[in-house]
Amino acid sequence: MTLLLAQADFPHAMHQLTLGHYLVVSALMFGIGLVGFVTRRNLIVMFLCTELMFQGAGIALVALSRYWLNHTGEAFVIFVLTVAAAEAALALALVVLLFRRRETLDASRWAELKG
Amino acid sequence: MDLVNPYVLYAGLVVGAVGLAMVLPRPGTSPRLLGGIIAVAGLGLLLLALGVARTEAAPRVMFYVFSAIGLGAAVRVISHPRPVYAALYFILTILATSGLFLILSAEFMAFALIIVYAGAILITYLFVIMLATESPTAEEAEALAEYDRHSREPVMAVVLGLLLVATLTTAVLHGSARLGLPRAAGEPVVGGRLAQMPRKVESELRERGLLGADQTLAVNRDGGLVPAAGGGGVEVVTRGASPEAPRAAVALPADLTLTNTEGVAFAFLAEHPGSVEIAGVVLLMAMVGAVVLARKKVELEEAGAGGPGARGEA
Numbered sequence: 001m002t003l004l005l006a007q008a009d010f011p012h013a014m015h016q017l018t019l020g021h022y023l024v025v026s027a028l029m030f031g032i033g034l035v036g037f038v039t040r041r042n043l044i045v046m047f048l049c050t051e052l053m054f055q056g057a058g059i060a061l062v063a064l065s066r067y068w069l070n071h072t073g074e075a076f077v078i079f080v081l082t083v084a085a086a087e088a089a090l091a092l093a094l095v096v097l098l099f100r101r102r103e104t105l106d107a108s109r110w111a112e113l114k115g
Numbered sequence: 116m117d118l119v120n121p122y123v124l125y126a127g128l129v130v131g132a133v134g135l136a137m138v139l140p141r142p143g144t145s146p147r148l149l150g151g152i153i154a155v156a157g158l159g160l161l162l163l164a165l166g167v168a169r170t171e172a173a174p175r176v177m178f179y180v181f182s183a184i185g186l187g188a189a190v191r192v193i194s195h196p197r198p199v200y201a202a203l204y205f206i207l208t209i210l211a212t213s214g215l216f217l218i219l220s221a222e223f224m225a226f227a228l229i230i231v232y233a234g235a236i237l238i239t240y241l242f243v244i245m246l247a248t249e250s251p252t253a254e255e256a257e258a259l260a261e262y263d264r265h266s267r268e269p270v271m272a273v274v275l276g277l278l279l280v281a282t283l284t285t286a287v288l289h290g291s292a293r294l295g296l297p298r299a300a301g302e303p304v305v306g307g308r309l310a311q312m313p314r315k316v317e318s319e320l321r322e323r324g325l326l327g328a329d330q331t332l333a334v335n336r337d338g339g340l341v342p343a344a345g346g347g348g349v350e351v352v353t354r355g356a357s358p359e360a361p362r363a364a365v366a367l368p369a370d371l372t373l374t375n376t377e378g379v380a381f382a383f384l385a386e387h388p389g390s391v392e393i394a395g396v397v398l399l400m401a402m403v404g405a406v407v408l409a410r411k412k413v414e415l416e417e418a419g420a421g422g423p424g425a426r427g428e429a
């Protein structure tokens with residue numbers, strides 16, 4: 001099984017965490033968020049899924065920052081947090097506005113917004 | 116070479132995607148439990164492919180535990196029909212991500228994530244979820260809204276996500292395997308930054324007894340430490356010594372390094388000072404925009420009984 005899972009000329013992969021482990025987890029987190037954003041019809045859950053995608057990006061940033069042994073990536077995560085907070089404030093205000101107008105959170109009820 | 120066998124990776128992704136398509140809410144009786152089991156099996160296969168077979172050191176086990184919790188909770192976020200529970204599962208994802216950050220020795224980001232996300236953003240989400248739900252009648256209090264029960268095109272979306280993740284992971288694994296292994300041992304060494312923190316260095320040296328009671332560290336005009344002429348140390352000023360005499364030097368201990376918070380502070384405030392202002396402006400604009408958007412029109416007429424503004428006053 002070990003031979004099946006890991007390539008023989010990369011022996012450290014089985015003994016030690018590498019950058020790739022974190023990047024795979026980050027890609028999976030991003031993908032789950034993307035699937036949720038496309039499938040769910042509740043506006044609030046759709047915005048939760050964008051936060052999941054932010055999380056995936058954040059894991060990649062921190063892992064790369066640790067890999068290169070400097071702190072620029074971690075400082076960038078602060079901006080991801082800032083953008084997430086701003087997005088949450090604005091998007092949730094919009095959601096409240098839309099809900100008041102039509103008493104529903106169904107994204108497909110607002111299909112005319114696509115222009 | 117690749118980190119894992121690509122076919123194992125793709126098999127895990129396909130199994131996980133089939134499970135994900137089954138747990139998404141859909142009309143009729145959906146095979147949610149079976150789908151959940153399949154999704155867990157797929158994710159487990161993926162983590163196995165990343166090398167859980169042999170566990171020696173504690174951080175590796177913690178990596179897989181935190182990844183499994185985070186990804187499983189993320190699946191629940193997008194598959195739970197009730198938005199409140201989705202938000203709570205998202206908090207679980209945040210906590211697991213903070214665990215991953217701790218393993219990466221990014222303590223500051225881990226706690227900032229918990230404070231900002233779990234403490235602030237998710238509370239906002241929960242409030243909006245509670246504000247923006249139709250008030251149910253007594254008999255259908257347990258019923259779900261139609262748009263929460265049915266998801267939109269789950270199969271197509273999962274296929275799309277599968278393709279994206281497969282492409283991403285393939286590229287990432289090829290590229291990161293070429294980069295080789297990171298320098299594993301020790302904290303990040305940030306050269307030259309310690310010289311800008313004379314107070315920290317001085318108190319650390321005093322604590323270790325390397326600095327006498329009548330000695331202080333020499334500081335240049337910019338407030339930084341002065342490197343000794345021979346290298347490998349900093350100059351020390353002894354009280355009472357003549358200014359012309361050569362100054363003594365003290366070597367810095369090898370384990371005296373910047374903490375993670377100090378490193379992030381230097382990267383954030385010293386290297387990108389303008390960005391702090393930009394972040395502040397972005398947050399201020401978002402706050403003003405949110406207030407303007409969500410403001411309720413106040414009815415000035417008191418006598419408007421029965422009008423739309425009087426609804427909900429009783």
